[in-house]
Amino acid sequence: MKGYKRESVDVIICCYNQEQYISQAVESVIQQKVDADVRVLIADDCSTDNTLNIIKSYEKQSPFPFVYLPSSKNIGLSANYHRAFDNCFATYTAILEGDDWWSKDSHLAQHIQFLQNHKRYSMSYNRITVYLQDKGITEKHHWPFGNIDYVAISLKEQISLGNQIGNLSCCVFRTEMLHCLPKEFYALKYADWELGIMMAMKGPIAMLKDSTSTYRINQNGLWSRLAPAKKQASEIQSLERIQPLLPDYCVKYIDTFKKTLTSEAEFSIPMPRLYRLKRMLFHRRFGKK
DSSP: OTTOSSSEEEEEEEESSOTTTHHHHHHHHHTOOOSSEEEEEEEEOOOSSSHHHHHHTTTTTOSSOEEEOOOSSOOOHHHHHHHHHHTOOSSEEEEEETTOEESSTTHHHHHHHHHHHOTTOSEEEEEEEEEETTTTEEEEOOOOSTTOOEEEEOHHHHHHTOOSOOOGGGEEEEHHHHTTSOHHHHTSOOOHHHHHHHHHTTSOEEEEEEEEEEEEEOTTSTTTTSOHHHHHHHHHHHHHHHGGGSOGGGHHHHHHHHHHHHSOOOOOOOOOHHHHHHHHHHHHHHTOO
């Protein structure tokens, strides 16, 4: 890739008025232990608080160079990501939102290693740890697949089962795949679900077992403060917006998702074949159903 001589990753820190949290985010990036060339792209959307000055205070202690994307006015989340993606040239692109943090210094290393060893995958994301700020509680998403290190999520599953990613700060993409996104996609209001769907069109996406990132949730968040009915309406609108960019056969996946919303069924990632086989053999051996 442009300007790099070995394996490389561009880290996008996407932020706006997050002076309360940005130190923890930046520190978690510069503490990463990874055998790769790393750049940190600061996609600050014209913050009016002290966010940008706090970021700059970390430059001297960072082992990775900081690149600041110019911004003379607030352009919104989707446009901010668009310009950031356009400025990524490394083999991989990682995202960290300004109020989240990477909870292990191996975050980048584990994603790069996976994508190096699994060429057909368009992206990877890790199991999330959630920090409920208002309650001061940390919760880790359940992993029902035993010792399996990752699960493949297809386009069908990413649509019909609802958003399997949940947060952009846990994602690492093949940069060439991001550059293949159609210009019509950037005209949409999009987030992790929609971006995951577009990536799943290029190849399966992988959910990694090891939780290496933390998603901060507070009651004032744009999503968390919505009532359940409004969340469902927003999810349907997201699919309707992106549907013109999808193959025709995806209509049935969208219909499956809508039916799931109207029923009381819970979303669940289908068990991978290897895990089903192991469980079947275990149950046969010990007489369990």
